[in-house]
Amino acid sequence: MIKFQNINKSFRNQKVLNNINLNINSGELTVLIGPSGCGKTTTLKMINRLIHPTSGHIFINDENIEKKDIIKLRRKIGYVIQQTGLFPHMTVKENIEIIPRLEHVKSDEISKKTVELMKMIDLDPDEYLYRFPAQLSGGQMQRVGVARAFAYDPDIILMDEPFSALDPISRNQLQQELIALQEKMKKTIVFVTHDMDEAVKIADRICIMNNGEIVQADTPENILKEPINEFVSNFVGKNRIWTVPDLIRAKDIMIKNPVTAGSDEPLCNCIEKMRKSKVDSIFIVDSNDKLEGLITIRTLNDVHSHNVKASEVMNKSLFTIYEDYSIINLLQLIIDNNLSAIPVVDRRQRLKGLITPGTLVTSLGMQYLDNENEKAGDNNELS
Numbered sequence: 001m002i003k004f005q006n007i008n009k010s011f012r013n014q015k016v017l018n019n020i021n022l023n024i025n026s027g028e029l030t031v032l033i034g035p036s037g038c039g040k041t042t043t044l045k046m047i048n049r050l051i052h053p054t055s056g057h058i059f060i061n062d063e064n065i066e067k068k069d070i071i072k073l074r075r076k077i078g079y080v081i082q083q084t085g086l087f088p089h090m091t092v093k094e095n096i097e098i099i100p101r102l103e104h105v106k107s108d109e110i111s112k113k114t115v116e117l118m119k120m121i122d123l124d125p126d127e128y129l130y131r132f133p134a135q136l137s138g139g140q141m142q143r144v145g146v147a148r149a150f151a152y153d154p155d156i157i158l159m160d161e162p163f164s165a166l167d168p169i170s171r172n173q174l175q176q177e178l179i180a181l182q183e184k185m186k187k188t189i190v191f192v193t194h195d196m197d198e199a200v201k202i203a204d205r206i207c208i209m210n211n212g213e214i215v216q217a218d219t220p221e222n223i224l225k226e227p228i229n230e231f232v233s234n235f236v237g238k239n240r241i242w243t244v245p246d247l248i249r250a251k252d253i254m255i256k257n258p259v260t261a262g263s264d265e266p267l268c269n270c271i272e273k274m275r276k277s278k279v280d281s282i283f284i285v286d287s288n289d290k291l292e293g294l295i296t297i298r299t300l301n302d303v304h305s306h307n308v309k310a311s312e313v314m315n316k317s318l319f320t321i322y323e324d325y326s327i328i329n330l331l332q333l334i335i336d337n338n339l340s341a342i343p344v345v346d347r348r349q350r351l352k353g354l355i356t357p358g359t360l361v362t363s364l365g366m367q368y369l370d371n372e373n374e375k376a377g378d379n380n381e382l383s
């Protein structure tokens, strides 16, 4: 873990970081994001001691980095920057292998790893290994930069806006490759960007900074759903969640208090409850809210007497989903099984909510309604 403890930084008399306290978890990709000049790069460069704090300490796995040998520290930290930092007079192979060779790793091991890395960054080794950086496109150079950062099996990789100079297609490809690499390698990556879409796509955790301070550090899901203040919600922007619909879960869209009846209640009570609430189905639960079954209008067609208990006529074989089920899976489930009312339960099968195709349509429509309202608001402001 990388731990920032009471870090302050001033350049001459300008304070650029104000009491930064941050834990960066091992094996996770943490994104530092915020407006220009908020201190992201300064924070990043403190990890490999390119910049020193004015006060405070940084620890890597409980060791104060100021007490470590700086060469050893930097060799275990990969570093990727926007301008790639590749040596122009060295081939792709020489660039990737520079640190392993300095560390006297066996030559055949180095070559094997280089070929592996080239494949992982989707560059054909036969075609590209002996090219010079000037013979590569911007995206290919950045790929080589990423491969180089992974070459000496570093514990930590620092990435400072590595993809921001690329066209959107190359950028998207590199983001996907980084996600795939990270899934396999599980490095501790600290990634600086301006781009919230990029952050949401790649991050395990996002740390939002402003004016040299950390405003919120949390998972993308929590940041999108529970911005801590107006600055974060403005920074994140409305409807950003729809760029990652997997993060929209059953609990975010379900009807929270579905109509219920007890399994011992007579059927006529259930019918009365349905009539009063103007619904066409009712969930049957036990005294602990544990879901037992469902009665729908259709069930009533097959029942000859209303003087039976709910438990005698209810449908017991129900599809249930958990509260963290994603909207994408939910759509698939509804389409595949032609479902009309899906109960949402917790891990103990207690009823928490209800999803109907109508709930889904309303939720999917909200993003467009929000946009329209925003536009209408803008127009009103102008007039």
Ligand SMILES: Nc1ncnc2c1ncn2[C@@H]1O[C@H](COP(=O)(O)OP(=O)(O)OP(=O)(O)O)[C@@H](O)[C@H]1O
Residues within 6 Å of the ligand: 011, 016, 034, 035, 036, 037, 038, 039, 040, 041, 042, 043, 194
């Ligand atoms: N070497 C330096 N000397 C003086 N001021 C500096 C130095 N490096 C950075 N600063 C100032 O520190 C502040 C934070 O800079 P930093 O580069 O960390 O911001 P950033 O969030 O990474 O910005 P950007 O997104 O524009 O790259 C800025 O006001 C910058 O001008």
